[in-house]
Amino acid sequence: MDWIKMNYSRFLNVTSLGRKPSPIRVLTEIVLNSPKTLISMAGGMPNPDFFPIQDISLTLKDGSKLNIDTSLVTRAMQYSSSSGFPELINWVKDLQERVHKPPTLGITDENKKLDIIITNGSQDGICKTLEACVSAGDNVLIEVPTYAGTLAILNPLQPKILEIESDKDGIIPGSLLRYLSKWKPEDSKKPNCSIPRILYCVPNGGNPTGSQLTWERKKEIYKLCQDYDILIMEDDPYFYLQFSKPYVPSFLSMDEDGRVMRFDSFSKIISSGMRIGCLSGPRALVNKIIQHQQVSAVHSSGLSQVVLFSVLQEMGHDGFLQHCDKVADFYKRQRDACLAMANKHLSGLAEWFEPSGGMFLWLKFPQIKDTFKLISEKARAKEVLFVPGNAFMVDSSLPCQYLRSSFSLVSSEDMDKAFERLSALIKEELNQ
Incomplete structure (x- = not known):
């Protein structure tokens, strides 16, 4: 007001x-x-006659062509x-x-x-x-x-x-x-x-x-x-x-x-x-x-x-919002696949809640004191990558039991393999 x-x-x-x-x-x-009648000798604008790009044409995912107005x-x-x-x-x-x-x-x-x-x-x-x-x-x-x-x-x-x-x-x-x-x-x-x-x-x-x-x-x-x-x-x-x-x-x-x-x-x-x-x-x-x-x-x-x-x-605006709905629906399906694989491989090893949006699953491993070395070194050796949770903490030097998993780019088959490898890694760590 x-x-x-x-x-x-x-x-x-x-x-x-x-x-x-x-x-x-x-x-x-x-x-x-x-x-356009203004005569300016004040600015430092370069002469556009020597800019090599004149026209731009885009091909959209639906196959249609979009020719951008030359004046733009x-x-x-x-x-x-x-x-x-x-x-x-x-x-x-x-x-x-x-x-x-x-x-x-x-x-x-x-x-x-x-x-x-x-x-x-x-x-x-x-x-x-x-x-x-x-x-x-x-x-x-x-x-x-x-x-x-x-x-x-x-x-x-x-x-x-x-x-x-x-x-x-x-x-x-x-x-x-x-x-x-x-x-x-x-x-x-x-x-x-x-x-x-x-x-x-x-x-x-x-x-x-x-x-x-x-x-x-x-x-x-x-x-x-x-x-x-x-x-x-x-x-x-x-x-x-x-x-x-x-x-x-x-x-x-x-x-x-x-x-x-x-x-x-x-x-x-x-x-x-x-x-x-x-x-x-x-x-x-x-x-x-x-x-x-x-x-x-x-x-x-x-x-x-x-x-x-x-x-x-x-x-x-209507088309943009419809596009956003399609993107959100895709990530929701990705989330559901990620949760299914987490349930399959990490039950009893990790804790998590269902993401309400976005592209990440936040996993806590109560039996692991710190995920940093486990994820940054040992997981990489098993050809799987996550982000250690300390990256998202104010003091990143402190032990952290979390990691971030992104489901934006990975197929459900690869999620299955990734969490299977992570599960084996956690079990190895606990059995040492």
């Missing part, structure tokens, strides 16, 4: 607060949005807006409105109004946001276990990571409250208070757990973040890979304050090699990510953006 005041400078570190719009990128935006190809070859290809941004914004109905989309508060930047995959947006918000010594709230890529971003920033417990239903609100109860809600107004300012979570198809944060828990968590003025980083690349419908509503869908930074990805449903994701959040914070983009990657690949936009435009 417009009347809820947000002090966005509270969430930004010194580096981010010091960022200003790049004057060269500002000129580029002026040129891109000016009439011409624009894709040149420098573009740091926030992203305008048509792609609009397409994504329409999708967010249809799927999530963000309360901040149509508000009058310019700082809180929903804005979008196209990023080099969702991880690029996560990285830039953490680098904008976290300073050494800051308390940061993270659900555990968590995505290893986020830990790799965070660790060099040297925060104090507060580990929030989770289970098959995602973050446990009581665990979050136990940390926050060390402070009073009004402490968030004190400039030098150590109260956390960031909560990071993967709410659907959790990587590595396959868990799904329930609607009831989301409401509790959002209320706690309101009380203590915390920014929610909703890393949700598996949103469209939920195995049951309707979709569990997102944090973005309940964000009346403008305190959610949502990270979506096209990697899991269209192409991982395109490296296209998007960040949706309050304009005051998204602008800071755009300013970072201006001095780092400049903008996401124009060619990838135009190809993606052309494919999405061809699909339409």
Whole structure:
């Protein structure tokens, strides 16, 4: 709601607060949005007459041909807006409105109004946001276990990571409250208070757990973040890979304050090699990510953006959502096959719960003290690979009884062989 005041400078570190719009990128935006009668001798745009690519034609999986408009190809070859290809941004914004109905989309508060930047995959947006918000010594709230890529971003920033417990239903609100109860809600107004300012979570198809944060828990968590003025980083690349419908509503869908930074990805449903994701959040914070983009990657690949936009435009929003359903159905069948093989070979040796989405099965081996050497050395010698669980823990040096198994690429026959080899390995280890 417009009347809820947000002090966005509270969430930004010194580096981010010091960022200003790049004057060269500002000129580029002026040129891109000016009439053709404008004569510009200001920018450093190369002459497109010497770009060798003129036309692009795609063959889709259904055999149809998609010829990308020549004018789009011409624009894709040149420098573009740091926030992203305008048509792609609009397409994504329409999708967010249809799927999530963000309360901040149509508000009058310019700082809180929903804005979008196209990023080099969702991880690029996560990285830039953490680098904008976290300073050494800051308390940061993270659900555990968590995505290893986020830990790799965070660790060099040297925060104090507060580990929030989770289970098959995602973050446990009581665990979050136990940390926050060390402070009073009004402490968030004190400039030098150590109260956390960031909560990071993967709410659907959790990587590595396959868990799904329930609607009831989301409401509790959002209320706690309101009380203590915390920014929610909703890393949700598996949103469209939920195995049951309707979709569990997102944090973005309940964000009346403008305190959610949502990270979506096209990697899991269209192409991982395109490296296209998007960040949706309050304009005051998204602008800071755009300013970072201006001095780092400049903008996401124009060619990838135009190809993606052309494919999405061809699909339409209905076609895109139908495609997502097909992808989710495939991964659900893969999950079921994985569970069947786990039951066949690992019963009595391992513990697990049924993944609600995504592409991972999280296995615990209660009789094994630490899976690291077992998986990284001995399993490889038996020609089977998994990820040791310590990769997803804040302190990866501690013993960990878990491993992550991915069912995205493997046939049921190969899953059978993989778990058979793993079972033999575990039994050998226990009989030593």
